[in-house]
Amino acid sequence: MLRLLKNYYVEILLVFVLASFILFFSSDQFLAFEMDISFLTSFTKNPQLQSLSTIFLSIFLEGLPFILFGVFISSFIHEFVNENGLWRYVPKNPFLSIPMAIVLGFVLPICECGIVPIARRLIEKKLPVYTAFTFLLAAPIVNPVTIFSTYIAFGNDWSMTIVRVALGAGIAIVMGGLFYLFFQNIPVLKEIPNTCDHDHESCCTTDQAGHEHSHTENWRERVEYALHHAIFEFLNMGKYFVLGAFLAACFQTFIGFSAIQSTGKYEWLSIVLLMGIAFGLSICSSSDAFIAASFRNAVGAAPLFAFLVYGPIMDLKNLLMMSGSFRPTVIWFFWSGTTVLTIVSVVFFL
Amino acid sequence: MAVLFRITILFGFALVLSYLIISHDLDYFINPRLQYLSVISVLFLLTLGLVQLKNVGKRAAHPVGVWGYLMVCLPICFFLLFPSKPAETSLADNKMYTYVPNQVKKTNPSPNQSTDAPQELTEEEWELPYKKKAAELKKLPVIILTSENYIDISNVLMMYPEQFIGKKIRTIGFVYREEGFKADQFVIARLAITCCVADAGVVGFLLDTPESNLFKNDQWFQIDGTFGLKKNESGDVPGLKMKSYKKVPALKDSYVYQQF
Incomplete structure (x- = not known):
């Protein structure tokens, strides 16, 4: 039975989705069967679930264009920008290369979802570790898509956007410096007998093949390859x-703002709370500003920026992705460093 | 087989989005001003769907996983199961009464910016249309708040309250009470949306009247009164002195949208 499920899960799911579509488009008849089916749909009348659905769909619909936008840009860069060419121009001096990694993050707009494999590949190609980590930290925040969506989410307000980017870039620079001091000659990558880790094996064998091909193929095929890659990046990000x-919608309907409000007296508590939320939600940096905007009325500036800065730098899914590529010591260092720096920067600069 | 699933998801999203755009139900979820982005995403999704159709035989570039597919389907399921309609006023219970529509920019926490000279300049430029609007409003015998001008006008009222005290105002809204309100207090409120329902906040005018028990929570009223400032623990809030009231049916679209 289990094996049957395992082998045919996709088909079963597909049937389920198709059935839902058919039910939807024949909703008149659907309603006529009231006596049979009504108990199944009765939960949709629950006002709390109704608000849950409204909030969930509204966050989704609002963020969708930005996810798509980010996926398109990152896939095209993935296909058309040569990583080899990029890091060769990185200066050797850390005082130059760390700021340059920030600029690189701006030029190469990749969300935190796509950044971990790229940072790993860059380190594999002997890019200095501190530069790669600065890039890893900076790219999701110092990112045109993130900047644009933060600007839109906070009602066309540049000051929020500028403070967010400044704090994020500052943390990235400090972390880069710390990595320069502590991890210069220590291997950071997980040792895997096969040079291809599972990430690469699964996603990048085809990637690599695509790359090899693409240099000899014309641009139309490369565009098509980039778009094909975008589908998977979209699903994986989606x-x-x-x-x-x-989760954010659940939080809003069932807990509401009172939870955040009650911590309002102790600012440090709401800072920690919002950082925890940012960590758990693992929202793509290109759309987390919209979720942060919903907290805006409930919390002060410091916790809000803690959410906005910590979210892109460190979150659950990012940590999982990193644990597949880097050694545990690096990850502990990275996690504690960014956490402490976020708290310190938010408390002292706001 | 997963290919078929991907095609369903991509075209399904495109279908749901176009349905919402054409039926104007999208207004219930996000600010109409941002809907051009949704139109663009329909195009994106259709492009991706066609590319997927063309590459049916190709291997997956990244593994997505069962839970990934299930997760991505969730919005479609929610859309199909729940009727799209504006959030009930009960949603307001989880929101906060913000009194002043979101971000009047003076109150914005921007320590880095406030000292900049160019910022001051833009602040004044930014105020100009509001000054003009205030002058216009002062000439009117009665200021009538509608869904379209609600946020603009209440912004102006709260920016120059001293010019409008005693001014006649007519507004429609639902009755809303927050914890800690006195027995004779309530707010005649609307839900203000900046981007999407998730950032909605309650805005409105505080009233105190001995007849307060006539006004049940979530009922809709049209209220005529005169503008004034009321004190509250969070400072000055817009208030109304009620002259007359009329029960009205709930509006179809209960939101007011931030214009920008």
Whole structure:
């Protein structure tokens, strides 16, 4: 039975989705069967679930264009920008290369979802570790898509956006410096007998093949390859985004703002609370501003920025992805460093 | 087989979005001003769907996983199961009464910016249309708040309250009470939306009247009164002195949208 499920889950799911579509488009008849089916749909009348659905869909619909936008840009860059060419121009001096990694994050707009494999590949190609980590930290925040969506989410307000980017870039620079001091000659990558880790094996064998091909193929095929890659990036990003939107909607309907409000007296508590939420939700940095905007009325500036800065830098799914690529010591260092720096920067600069 | 699933998801999203756009139900979820983005995403999704159709035989570039597919389907399921309609006023119970529509920019926490000279300049430029609007409003015998001008006008009222005290105002809204309100207090409120329902906040005018028990929570009223400031623990809030009231049916679209 289990094996049957395992082998045919996709087909079963497909049937389920198709059935839902058919039910939807024949909703008149659907309603006529009231006596049979009504108990199944009765839960949709629950006002709390109704608001849950409204909030969930609204977060999803609002963030969707930005996810798609980010996926398109990142896939095209993935296909058309040569990583080898990029890091060769990185200066050797850390005082130059760390700021340059920030600029790189701006030029190469990749969400935190796509950044971990890229940072790993860059380190594999002997890019200095501190530069790669600065890039890893900076890219999700110092990112045109993130900047644009933060600007829109906070009602066309540049000051929020500028403070967010400044704090994020500052933390990235400090972390880069710390990595320069502590991890210069220590291997950071997980040793895997096969040079291809599971990430690469699964996603990048085809990637690599695509790359090899693409240099000899014309641009139309490369565009098509980039678009094909975008589908998977969209789905992989989408699943975390949908989960985040759903959890955020649950939070809003069942807990509400009173939870945040009650901590208002102790600012440090709401800072920690919002950082915890940012960590757990693991929302893509290109749309987390919209979720942060919903907290805006409930919390002060410091916790809000803690959410906005910590979210893109460190979250659950990012940590999982990193644990597949880097050594545990690096991850502990990275996690504690960014957490402490976020708290310190938010408390002292706001 | 997963290919078929991907095609369903991509075209399904495109279908749901186009349905919402064409039926104007999207207004219940996000600010109409941002809907051009949704139109663009329909195009994106259709492009991706067609590319997927063309590459049916190709291997998956990244593994997505069962839970990934299930997760991505969730919005479609919710859309199919729940009727799209504006959030009930009960949603307001989880929101906060913000009194002043979101971000009047003076109150914005921007320590880095406030000292900049160019910022001051733009602040004044930014105020100009509001000054003009205030002058216009002062000439009117009665200020009538509608869904379209609600946020604009209440912004102006709260920016220059001293010019409008005693001014006649007519507004429609639902009755809303927050914990800690006195027995004779309530707010005649609307839900203000900046981007999407998730950032909605309750805005409105505080009233105190001995007849307060006539006004049940979530009932809709049209209220005529004169503008004034009321004190509250969070400072000055817009208030109304009630002259007359009329029970009205709930509006179809209970939101007011931030214009920008």
